[in-house]
Amino acid sequence: MNLRTSLVKGVLLCVLLATAFTGGCTGNLKEDNPIIPIREYEKMLLGKLTSDYVGNANCLKGCHTHDKLALDFKSSTMGDQLEQSSHGMQIVDCESCHGPGSELMDEIAGLDVNKNSQEIIEAHRNNLIDYNNLPAGALSLICLKCHTTNATFNIHNWNSGVHVFNGVSCSNCHPIHAGADLITPPRAVPGLCFSCHIELKAQFSLPSHHPIKEGKMSCVDCHEPHGSANPKQLHEVDEKETCGRCHAEKTGPFIFEHGDVTDKCSTCHSPHGSINNNLLKLREPFLCRQCHPRHASNDTLAAKSMFNTRCTDCHSMIHGSDTPGASTVPTSGGALTR
Amino acid sequence: MKKLIIFPAIALLTLIGATASFADYKDIAAEVGTIFKVWVGGAARETDTTVDESLADTQSPALPEASGRIGAAKAGEYYNGESSASGGFFFKTAKLPQRIHLELDYFNDKEWYGDFRYSFLDYVKIRALPRRSYHNLDNITVYDFAPTDSTAAEIDIKDRGIDDYGLRTDIDKYKLRFKTPGYPFHLYGIGETVRSDGIRQDRFLGGSGYYSDPVRVTESREVDQEKLEYIIGANAHLGPIEFDVSHKNRSFESDATTPTYNYTGGPSAHGVTPELEATTNTFKLHTSHSGRIFASTTFSQVKKENEDNDAEAKNTVSYGEIFWLPASYLAMTAKLRHQKNEAAAPDTVTGTDWQGNTTTYIVNPGVESETDIAIFSIRYSLIPKTNLNFQYTKRIKEVEEQSALNWHTPPKTTRDEYELGVSNWVIPKVRTTAKVTHTRISTELNPGSINNEPNRTNQINLGLTWTITPRILTYGNAYAAREETNSNRISGGITNANEAEALRQRYLLSIAFMLTDRLTVSPTYTYLSDEESRDIVWNGAVDSDYTNKQTAHNYALNMLYIPTDRMSINCSVDYTTTDGTYEPTSPFTGLTGSYDTAELARFSQSSTEEINLRLDTDFDLAKGWGIGLDLRYTDWQDESFDNPSNGEFMSGLLKLTKVM
Numbered sequence: 001m002n003l004r005t006s007l008v009k010g011v012l013l014c015v016l017l018a019t020a021f022t023g024g025c026t027g028n029l030k031e032d033n034p035i036i037p038i039r040e041y042e043k044m045l046l047g048k049l050t051s052d053y054v055g056n057a058n059c060l061k062g063c064h065t066h067d068k069l070a071l072d073f074k075s076s077t078m079g080d081q082l083e084q085s086s087h088g089m090q091i092v093d094c095e096s097c098h099g100p101g102s103e104l105m106d107e108i109a110g111l112d113v114n115k116n117s118q119e120i121i122e123a124h125r126n127n128l129i130d131y132n133n134l135p136a137g138a139l140s141l142i143c144l145k146c147h148t149t150n151a152t153f154n155i156h157n158w159n160s161g162v163h164v165f166n167g168v169s170c171s172n173c174h175p176i177h178a179g180a181d182l183i184t185p186p187r188a189v190p191g192l193c194f195s196c197h198i199e200l201k202a203q204f205s206l207p208s209h210h211p212i213k214e215g216k217m218s219c220v221d222c223h224e225p226h227g228s229a230n231p232k233q234l235h236e237v238d239e240k241e242t243c244g245r246c247h248a249e250k251t252g253p254f255i256f257e258h259g260d261v262t263d264k265c266s267t268c269h270s271p272h273g274s275i276n277n278n279l280l281k282l283r284e285p286f287l288c289r290q291c292h293p294r295h296a297s298n299d300t301l302a303a304k305s306m307f308n309t310r311c312t313d314c315h316s317m318i319h320g321s322d323t324p325g326a327s328t329v330p331t332s333g334g335a336l337t338r
Numbered sequence: 339m340k341k342l343i344i345f346p347a348i349a350l351l352t353l354i355g356a357t358a359s360f361a362d363y364k365d366i367a368a369e370v371g372t373i374f375k376v377w378v379g380g381a382a383r384e385t386d387t388t389v390d391e392s393l394a395d396t397q398s399p400a401l402p403e404a405s406g407r408i409g410a411a412k413a414g415e416y417y418n419g420e421s422s423a424s425g426g427f428f429f430k431t432a433k434l435p436q437r438i439h440l441e442l443d444y445f446n447d448k449e450w451y452g453d454f455r456y457s458f459l460d461y462v463k464i465r466a467l468p469r470r471s472y473h474n475l476d477n478i479t480v481y482d483f484a485p486t487d488s489t490a491a492e493i494d495i496k497d498r499g500i501d502d503y504g505l506r507t508d509i510d511k512y513k514l515r516f517k518t519p520g521y522p523f524h525l526y527g528i529g530e531t532v533r534s535d536g537i538r539q540d541r542f543l544g545g546s547g548y549y550s551d552p553v554r555v556t557e558s559r560e561v562d563q564e565k566l567e568y569i570i571g572a573n574a575h576l577g578p579i580e581f582d583v584s585h586k587n588r589s590f591e592s593d594a595t596t597p598t599y600n601y602t603g604g605p606s607a608h609g610v611t612p613e614l615e616a617t618t619n620t621f622k623l624h625t626s627h628s629g630r631i632f633a634s635t636t637f638s639q640v641k642k643e644n645e646d647n648d649a650e651a652k653n654t655v656s657y658g659e660i661f662w663l664p665a666s667y668l669a670m671t672a673k674l675r676h677q678k679n680e681a682a683a684p685d686t687v688t689g690t691d692w693q694g695n696t697t698t699y700i701v702n703p704g705v706e707s708e709t710d711i712a713i714f715s716i717r718y719s720l721i722p723k724t725n726l727n728f729q730y731t732k733r734i735k736e737v738e739e740q741s742a743l744n745w746h747t748p749p750k751t752t753r754d755e756y757e758l759g760v761s762n763w764v765i766p767k768v769r770t771t772a773k774v775t776h777t778r779i780s781t782e783l784n785p786g787s788i789n790n791e792p793n794r795t796n797q798i799n800l801g802l803t804w805t806i807t808p809r810i811l812t813y814g815n816a817y818a819a820r821e822e823t824n825s826n827r828i829s830g831g832i833t834n835a836n837e838a839e840a841l842r843q844r845y846l847l848s849i850a851f852m853l854t855d856r857l858t859v860s861p862t863y864t865y866l867s868d869e870e871s872r873d874i875v876w877n878g879a880v881d882s883d884y885t886n887k888q889t890a891h892n893y894a895l896n897m898l899y900i901p902t903d904r905m906s907i908n909c910s911v912d913y914t915t916t917d918g919t920y921e922p923t924s925p926f927t928g929l930t931g932s933y934d935t936a937e938l939a940r941f942s943q944s945s946t947e948e949i950n951l952r953l954d955t956d957f958d959l960a961k962g963w964g965i966g967l968d969l970r971y972t973d974w975q976d977e978s979f980d981n982p983s984n985g986e987f988m989s990g991l992l993k994l995t996k997v998m
Contacts, residue, residue, distance in 0.1 A: 135719060138666055144627040153524070153573045153582050156624050159632045159661040160671040165717050165727060167761060181437065185453065186467065199815050199846050202864035202892040205914045207946045207976070211416045215451070216471035229636040229657035229675065231711075237618075237638055237655045237677065246509070246532050248565040248590035249611055253644050253651040253704060255683050259745045260705035260737075263679065267790060275888050275916035275944060277476060277981070282870075283942045286886055286920060289874045290838075291790055306491040306552060310980070313480060313554050314543035316609060322647055323610050324689040324699040326548045326601060333687065333699025337543045338608040 046099035046129050054101050059094045063113060097142055097176070099129040131171075139169035154226050161227025168196070173225065186218040193219045203273035208280075210271065221245075222271070239265045254320030256334040262319055284310045372431040377966070378424070379993040381445060385419035386986045412501075413974040413985025414948065418472040422446035424991060435459045445991070448472040448506045460517050467511040475503040475538050478981050480556050496557035497539060505536035505561055523574035532565040540609060546602045548692035555599070563592040563611065571620075579623050586618040603694020613645035632661040647687070651704060652680040667719035675711040679704075681741075705745050706738035727759040727773075746788050748781035753791075767805035774798050792821035792838070809852040817844040823872070837882070838872035856900040864892040886942070890916040904958035911951055918944035918978075944978040956995075966993035 043049050095101055104127035108120050125132075131139060140158070147155065158164065173192055174182040184192060190212045194201040204212045211217050219225075222242055223233045236242040243265045244251035252262070261267045268287060269279040276283050282290070288311045312318050317336045324333030426443040439455040450470045457463040477500055482493045508531070515526040537558050545553035571584030592611035599608055617640070624634035635658040642651040659673040681704030691697045715729040733753040742749040759773035777795040797819040804812045823838035848862035869887045873880050892914045899907040920942040951971040958964045968991040976983045 133722070135666055135669075135725075137663060137669055137717075141627070147627075153580070153622075155627065156582065156622050156634055156636070157659065159627055160634075160659040160673060160715075165669070165671070165715055165729075166759075167725065181432065181439070181455075183455075185441075187451070198813060198848060198862075199817060199844050199864070202844075202846065202862075202866065202890075202894075205864075205892045205894075205912060205948075206866075206890055207914075207916060207948065208415065211471055211473075214416045214471070216416060216449075216469060229638070229655065229659075237640055237653050241640060241653070244588075245530070245565075245567070246507075248532070248588065248614060249563060249592065251590075251614065251616075251642070253614075253642050253649040253681060253683070254612070255644070255647055255649050255687055255701055257681070257702075257704040259747065260679070260707065261790075263705075275890055275918055275946065277478075281868075282886060282888075283918060283920075283944065286874070286942055290872065291788055309481065310478075310541075313541045313556075314552075316540070316542040321610070322612050322644065322649070323608065324687060324697070326543075326606065326690075326692040328691045328693060328695065328697060330698055331700050333689065334702060338606065338610075 043100060046127075048100075048103060048127070050103070051100040051127070052102040053095050054105055055095075056093045058101060058105055092146070096146075097129070101128065103127045136167045136169040136172075137164050139171065140164065143170040154224065157224075157227030157229055159227075162233065163225065163227070186220070187215045189218040189220050193225075200272055203270075206273035206275055208275070208277055209273035210279075238263060243271075250319040252320045255322045256317075256324065256336060257320050258318060258336065284312060372433070373428065374430075374998040375428040375995060376998075377426050377993045377995040379966075379991055380421075380423050381989055381991040382421045383417075383419050383987070383989045384421075385413055385417075385988075412474045412476070412983055413987040414972050415474055416471065417474065417972065417987050417989075418446055418448045419987065420446050420448070424993075459519075461519060462517075463513070463515040465511075465513040467513075469509045471507050471509075473505045473507060475505065475536075476981055477501060477503055477539050478541070478556075480541060480554050481980070491552040491554055492545070494544060494553050494555045496555065500537075500539075500558060503536070503538050503558075505534045505538065508533040508535075521574075523572070525572050526570070528569040528571075530565075530567045534561050534563050536561050540597060542599070542608050544599050544601075546600075546692075548601060550692075557597070559597055559609070560594040561592075562594040563590065565590045573622075579625050582620075582622040584618075584620045586616075586620070588614075588616040588618075590614040601692040601694070603690060603692055606690055606692075610646075612647070614642065615645055616640060616642040630663045634659055648682070648684050649703075650682040652678075654678045654680075669717045671713075671715045673711070673713040673715075675709075675713075677709045677711075679707050679709075681706055702744040703741075705741045705747060707735055707741065709733065709735040721764070723764045724762045725760070727757070727761075729755075729757040729759075731755040731757070742784055742787065746784070746786050748783050748787050748789055750782040751779060751789075751791070752781075753777065753779045769801075769803040771801040772799070789823070792823045792840070794822045796820050811850040811852075813846075813848045813850075815844070815846045818842065836873065838870070840868065840870040840872075842869075843867045858898045860894075860896045862892075862894040862896075864890075864894075866890040866892075885921045886919070887921075888916070888918045890914060906956050908954040909952065912949070914946075914948045916944065916946045918942060942979075945976075946978065947973075947975040949973040962997040964995040964997070966995060967991070968993070 043051065104123055107123040107127060111120055111123075113120060129142070137159070144155070144158070173184060176182070190201075190204075201213075203209070212219065222235065224235050225233065228234060230237055230242075232239075234242045236245065240251055240263050250262070265271070268281060270281050271279060274280060280287055285308060306314075315336045317323075317338065321334075321336050321338060323338040325335030325337040327333075327335065422445065424443075424445050427440065429438065429440040431438050435458055437455070437457045439453065441453040442450070443452075444450040448470055449472060450468075452466065452468045454466045455464065477497060480493045480495060482490070510529075510531045512529040513526070514528075515524055517524050538561055539556060540559035541554070541556045543552060544555040545551040565588065567586065567588040569584050569586040571582060573580065573582035591613045594611070596607045596610055598605040600606075618638060620636065620638040622634065622636045625632055636655065637657075638653075638655045640651075640653040644650070655675065655677045657673070657675045659671060661669070661671045663669050683701050683703040686698050686700055688696055688698050711731065711733045713729065713731045715727065718726045720726050731753070733751075733755075735751045735753075737745075737747050737749050739749065741747070755775065755777045757773065757775045759771065761769070761771045763769040775795070775797040777792075777797075779789075779791050779793050781789050781791075781793075783789065798817070800814075800816045802812070802814040806812060819840075819842045821838075821840040821842070824836050844864070844866050846862065846864045848860060850858060850860040852858045867887070867889045869885065871883050871885045873882050874884055875881070892912070894913075895911045897907075897909040899909070901907070949972065951969075953967070953969040955968075956964060956966040968989075970987075970989040972985075972987040974983075974985045974987070
């Protein structure tokens with residue numbers, strides 16, 4: 001087993017290093033600069049290498065002076081960097097994201113915004129990066145070209161994540177022009193997630209649920225939406241560690257464990273909601289009966305009253321215990337009754 | 339009766355909102371760079387709970403202890419019925435070099451929320467996220483099925499009538515990050531505390547003679563526990579790759595008094611909560627996200643110790659992924675994950691049995707296993723606006739030989755999963771998605787080992803988003819999964835109880851009607867169903883094809899009405915019903931004794947009904963002043979056999995706001 005572990009680690013490291021040195025990573029990374037110079041990258045996304053940069057004046061002081069788009073963006077961190085007094089931070093301007101605008105300027109020159117609005121909109125679509133038709137992965141690269149090099153290490157697993165492969169890009173959750181920062185407030189996260197995962201919203205209306213709809217918890221308390229090395233995009237290495245962030249008393253390790261069932265909490269619990277108490281998938285005793293036969297006993301009334309009701313009334317330490325059961329039988333210490 | 343009041347109240351307020359008009363509205367959008375808003379108010383809350391015993395009265399034969407059932411006095415899971423003064427503020431400014439975000443909503447000492455952030459350029463970032471919540475817990479009735487039978491288990495209810503079981507939970511999170519100017523090297527720290535405080539029900543096995551004289555006991559138990567977690571880490575560039583290294587420490591301890599119980603041999607502690615300690619070391623590397631090829635790797639090791647004894651556990655995870663974008667219409671990724679779980683515990687421990695004798699008990703350490711997962715995904719834009727996804731996942735779990743024998747687990751489980759998905763938005767204003775998944779699991783089995791995963795699963799998931807007109811948006815989703823099991827499902831070497839089938843269904847339809855520019859109404863209906871048919875074993879005999887069905891219906895109606903630019907009215911109604919039933923097969927309805935399995939099936943019956951109403955209105959008055967009203971009403975009915983209760987919860991929060 002150790003040989004296999006070492007082999008896996010070796011393969012992973014070799015793949016990474018080979019990718020790093022052959023993947024086109026050029027430029028000086030020891031500065032706040034992206035790997036490919038921003039301007040070349042934007043031209044590539046635009047698909048018009050002949051287009052050139054004309055500056056913000058044509059956008060904000062030309063047409064977008066008073067509209068809400070400009071006001072919101074101006075209040076954002078990136079918008080603040082439009083000012084030359086950016087205190088050494090990178091300058092981000094309209095063309096950083098929308099691409100070089102010289103060809104747009106040429107096309108709309110002389111048009112009247114009141115009379116030719118459709119032509120102007122069409123010209124924007126044809127001469128700036130077309131967000132509506134850009135695949136999600138490519139759309140995210142517009143943000144990643146800067147953020148890969150600065151302060152956003154939670155995107156460690158973004159590119160291969162389930163969101164990229166299902167057409168979700170950064171701007172689906174972080175509206176770029178919307179305000180002073182792009183952090184999604186925790187209480188707004190569920191609404192954002194439910195806009196796609198709408199079927200989960202009903203599960204949180206079941207009688208037993210985590211307090212998502214009450215605003216006391218958020219989806220990102222358990223899941224990492226930017227991608228994760230762990231199953232189900234969990235924050236921690238497995239379900240036990242993730243649930244243990246709040247339910248630490250159930251994680252152990254204990255002297256007497258419940259097999260490896262407790263490594264995977266979802267064997268018994270439905271984390272998003274259940275009609276049964278304690279998020280159980282089924283009610284007791286039938287949940288336990290799925291793996292365990294009934295206690296060996298005759299089928300008397302006494303036996304039924306003991307063994308056919310709620311198993312955890314007696315096996316109360318079902319997640320694990322340090323105290324052996326009180327039986328006199330040495331092999332029955334793991335009964336999880338004390 | 340209250341419903342008759344609430345619904346007209348909503349209608350009346352809506353009407354008032356539609357006709358109200360205020361002058362001197364100030365457009366705060368022009369000052370969006372800095373926002374300062376305060377609110378004060380008060381919340382009046384009332385809870386009215388009763389215990390419903392109707393089930394016992396109407397079903398025959400009534401259980402002997404039915405009249406003693408107390409259930410739980412509650413009106414749902416999360417609410418706090420204390421009336422309290424409330425208040426909060428919101429301050430946000432984003433003028434470089436500093437950014438400040440201060441937010442607090444205080445409703446009462448058990449329910450409040452804060453989000454405090456400060457940053458100086460990108461050199462320093464500080465954030466604190468405190469949260470308080472209250473969780474109502476049940477007082478579940480323990481039944482004596484045979485009170486006249488002296489050989490049957492007795493019950494001892496010490497917490498009869500206690501109806502305020504619940505936990506206040508404090509979750510506080512802190513983040514601090516430093517960055518060197520002009521160079522992306524970061525040092526960071528993250529802290530998290532989770533404290534739980536309150537009382538809960540404790541049900542356990544008592545009796546002077548333990549198995550020989552069993553008594554099922556229920557009593558109150560204090561909860562006072564805290565988890566403390568901190569992470570320190572650093573990340574930076576190392577030429578063409580970036581790294582992140584972090585260390586996490588988690589500790590848990592309980593200050594609550596450990597309960598004891600008097601067996602024949604004397605008092606003995608039960609439900610001991612140990613002190614736990616865990617550390618996690620993680621190392622991550624990744625290449626730039628902006629290239630066509632991207633790779634990342636993660637090594638993580640978790641070490642856990644039980645401070646009260648010698649139990650230990652270790653999880654080691656190695657993970658790598660490579661992403662390749664050869665063309666804008668084609669993306670591929672391959673992932674490899676290896677997890678090794680180790681466990682250690684002493685071979686034996688000594689304890690006092692019910693007779694008071696010191697007994698040496700044999701210990702089975704936790705299961706040791708290695709799991710390998712390989713995932714290959716491809717995304718292909720077949721034609722413009724149509725994406726085709728395919729994913730193959732292979733998972734192999736191998737349990738260490740002795741662990742497999744001790745715990746009756748399969749020594750090797752192999753899982754193959756094939757997933758094919760299509761998303762399409764070729765038709766204007768219509769987006770469709772479809773995904774089918776086929777999973778096969780094969781197991782190598784030792785005599786007596788148990789398989790708790792279905793051998794075959796087929797799933798289908800269909801989605802439709804259709805903008806019928808610019809004012810009508812429809813969303814529909816249908817999900818169904820069939821699971822089949824045919825090998826070693828029950829422990830103890832029972833080999834003739836292998837069959838199991840499950841059908842899980844989820845259907846949803848939601849329509850958003852934008853009736854006017856200022857009024858949107860969105861009704862949603864969801865149906866959830868889990869139906870399982872499987873063999874179970876009663877006293878050595880197989881009960882074939884018993885079925886357990888759980889269903890839920892959820893009806894939701896949301897309305898957003900903006901009668902004027904200064905007023906918004908948000909109204910929602912949510913109605914949920916659930917049912918759970920168990921149906922044994924006929925051969926098991928005539929066994930010895932008065933209570934056969936059909937009778938016991940009643941124990942699994944559950945039926946709940948919940949109505950939630952919310953009306954949240956905000957009125958902008960002159961010169962930045964505003965008022966708001968947040969009304970909530972919950973009607974809860976639980977007819978579950980072991981926990982019947984009814985309850986109503988009402989809350990009214992009146993807010994006075996000022997934007998400066």
